[in-house]
Amino acid sequence: MGIVTCVYLCGEEEKHIQEQELVTRILNGDEAAFRELVATYRQYLFQTIYAIVRHTKDAEDISQDVWSRIFFSLPQYQMKGLKTWMTRIAVNRAIDFKRSANRRREEMTAEMEAPIQEGQTSGTHPFSSNGVEQEVLTKETTELVRRKLHQIPANYHEVLTAYYIHHQSYQDIASAHGVTVKTIESKLYRAKQWLRNNWKEEDFL
Numbered sequence: 001m002g003i004v005t006c007v008y009l010c011g012e013e014e015k016h017i018q019e020q021e022l023v024t025r026i027l028n029g030d031e032a033a034f035r036e037l038v039a040t041y042r043q044y045l046f047q048t049i050y051a052i053v054r055h056t057k058d059a060e061d062i063s064q065d066v067w068s069r070i071f072f073s074l075p076q077y078q079m080k081g082l083k084t085w086m087t088r089i090a091v092n093r094a095i096d097f098k099r100s101a102n103r104r105r106e107e108m109t110a111e112m113e114a115p116i117q118e119g120q121t122s123g124t125h126p127f128s129s130n131g132v133e134q135e136v137l138t139k140e141t142t143e144l145v146r147r148k149l150h151q152i153p154a155n156y157h158e159v160l161t162a163y164y165i166h167h168q169s170y171q172d173i174a175s176a177h178g179v180t181v182k183t184i185e186s187k188l189y190r191a192k193q194w195l196r197n198n199w200k201e202e203d204f205l
Contacts, residue, residue, distance in 0.1 A: 019082040026074055038067060041083065045090045052094035053101075062097055066090045151198075156191035163188060 025033035045066060050059040069089055077085055145164040149157060162168045162176070170188075174181045 016081075020079050023074060023077060023079065023082065026071075034071060041086060042067075044083075045086060048087060048090050049094045052091065053098055058097065059094075062093055063090075066093050069093065152191070153194065156187070156194060159184065159187050160191050 022033050022037055026037065042063070046059055046063050049062050049066065050056065053059055053062065066086075066089055070086055073089065145152075145160055149161070152160065158177075159173060162173045168176070170181045170184050174184045177184070
């Protein structure tokens with residue numbers, strides 16, 4: 001065994017022993033030991049989470065949850081690589097969060113898309129006759145669009161304002177702009193895709 005290899009392996013073994021001692025102290029109720037663990041790996045786990053969710057506030061919130069999970073899961077830790085074990089917890093939690101956010105965006109888009117056919121065939125705005133539940137969802141969507149309009153690309157402002165805020169039908173919007181209904185349908189579709197791809201989960205709460 002070469003000198004370099006020996007130094008590396010001995011260093012890794014010493015680190016593993018130190019981690020075992022730290023975990024043992026935490027399990028024995030030593031709060032300072034857990035604070036030491038957090039101070040050592042806080043930035044690393046945050047960066048791991050951020051690389052998945054790509055949003056600072058989300059990464060901060062998930063990090064807090066991950067540290068809570070680590071603390072309560074330590075009794076099940078089998079002393080086989082602390083950093084790897086914690087990384088797995090962080091990655092799994094971040095992936096779960098991202099999947100949940102994607103589902104919420106898909107549900108929001110489905111809610112916005114579902115009434116289109118009825119509205120186009122009747123010539124009325126598709127939100128005009130879908131019952132109390134749809135009316136509530138419509139009001140929430142309208143307020144969301146109104147409140148966040150400044151965040152949306154300017155070329156989508158007119159069509160989104162006409163559709164969601166003024167509640168105009170596809171035919172009304174097309175007539176006002178001197179274009180075909182198909183053109184309006186296409187533009188709204190692209191606008192809604194932008195909303196789906198750029199609005200985060202908390203925007204739908």
